[in-house]
Each structure stands twice: as C-alpha cells, then as structure tokens.
Amino acid sequence: MVAPGQAIVRPGAIETVSRCYGETDMVVVRIPTELLLYQARWLAGGREVQPFEPTGTFEVGSAAGRLTTVLLHELEYEDNLLVGSTLAGRELQLALVTAVIEATPNAYQDLLDGRTIEPYAAIVRRAEAYLFDHLAELISKPQIAAAAGVKVRVLERAFERIRHLPPMAVLRQMRLDRVRLLLKYAPAGATVAVLARTCGFGHLGHFTIAYQKRFGELPAETLQRDQRHI
Secondary structure (H helix, E strand, C coil), X not given: CCCCCEEEEEECCCXXXXXXXXXXXXXXXXXXXXXXXXXXXXXXXXXXXXXXXCCEEEECCCHHHHHHHHHHHHHHCCCCHHHHCHHHHHHHHHHHHHHHHHHCCCCCHHHHHCCCCCHHHHHHHHHHHXXXXXXXXXXXXXXXXXXXXXXXXXXXXXXXXXXXXXXXXXXXXHHHXXXXXXXXXXXXXXXXXXXXXXXXXXXXXXXXXXXXXXXXCCHHHHHHHHHXXX
16 A cells, blocks of 8 residues: 555556546556666666666655656646657656656665765766766767766776776667667657667668667667557
8 A cells, every 4th residue: 555645666568647536646657667777777877786676665755756746747748848849758758767766765776876886887887977968969088088087098997897898889889778768669750860869870871780780670660669559
C-alpha cells in the first residue's frame, strides 16, 4: 500500500500518465526499465551496476519528489508545447526519469553520491557529464579536458583506464546511444535526420554506417519498428 504523501515506482512498459480516482488520488507512471537503466548509467558516468531495481516508494515532499510532481504536472497536459515537441518533450521526459532515479533507493545511489568513485573515474564522470549536456555541439579534446579540470594527456589516460577507449570514441558512442533512445521513443512524424542532428551528427551517411555497425540495424529500421508499437 502507498501511504498519503508517498509515490511508488514500478518499471514496466511505456504508458501515458493516468490518474485514478477513489478514496485517494493517484498518478500512475510506467517507465521502461531500459530507459531507467540508460539514464542511471550515464548519470553515474557510464558505469553499470547490477541489479538495478528502482522499485519502491519515495516521499513526495522530498526535493526530488517535488520535482517529480512538477514534471508530471507538465506531462499530463495533452496540449503542452514541450510534450508536443520531438526534442523538448524527450528532454522533459528524461528529466522526469532523472528525478525518479534520484528519489528512489537503487543500486546506483553510492555512485550518484560520488562516494565510491576513484580519481580517474571521477575525471571521466565529469567529462562525460559535459559531453552528455553538449552532444549536439562541435566538441574538441581540449574543451573536454577543460570541463573535467585536467590536461588533455590526463584526460586521455583516464579514459584509457576507465573506458579503454579515447574520449572522442566515447563521445561517438554516447551520441549513437542517445539517437537510438530517441528513435525508440520518437513520436509520429519524427525523422532520422532530425534526431541525428540533435545528437551532433552532421553527415547522415557516416551516421548511418556507424549506427548499423554498433546496433546491427539501420536507424530507419529502429524508428519504423518502434513507432508501430506506440
């Protein structure tokens, strides 16, 4: 049972927000487990923790709980301009997922609080946080190093140790992963070209080749398959 003033989180198939009326008003939101895992992994600097089961309750009156309530309020309006936008609507939904992850006890809490991150991992986390916020922009290694607060050589060493990849290769993976997420949950009318540009890919042909190599299918196939289930 959910007590008054508490919210419950249950991962599951994607559904629209619904409101149930009875003795107590309830807002029910089902968030895909893969979406929760995707966002938690990037919030934790790309590190993956298993098992990831953010099922439980949290206080609506907490800071994260209040933010969750505000975001839900916005998403409930069908005529909301943010929800109607392919890009802004996706960002609003990701913000909701982030608020839920922060509010709900889960296996990522130590990483999100920064208690178990070694120095090199902390550098990578700062760098990836910068990359995550600037995926659509032209980014250079000196810019990444500056955002992480280290020299380029230290940045490269940190990525090699933690990711076993150069920083720019990780940036490409992050962009591809973000495009795939947008394609899987894109509203009707969304196009591959627009979503790819949103994540920093200027050359559609190069993007298509890289996407197919990473995921084993064309981006258009991802978009068409998942839109049939919306």
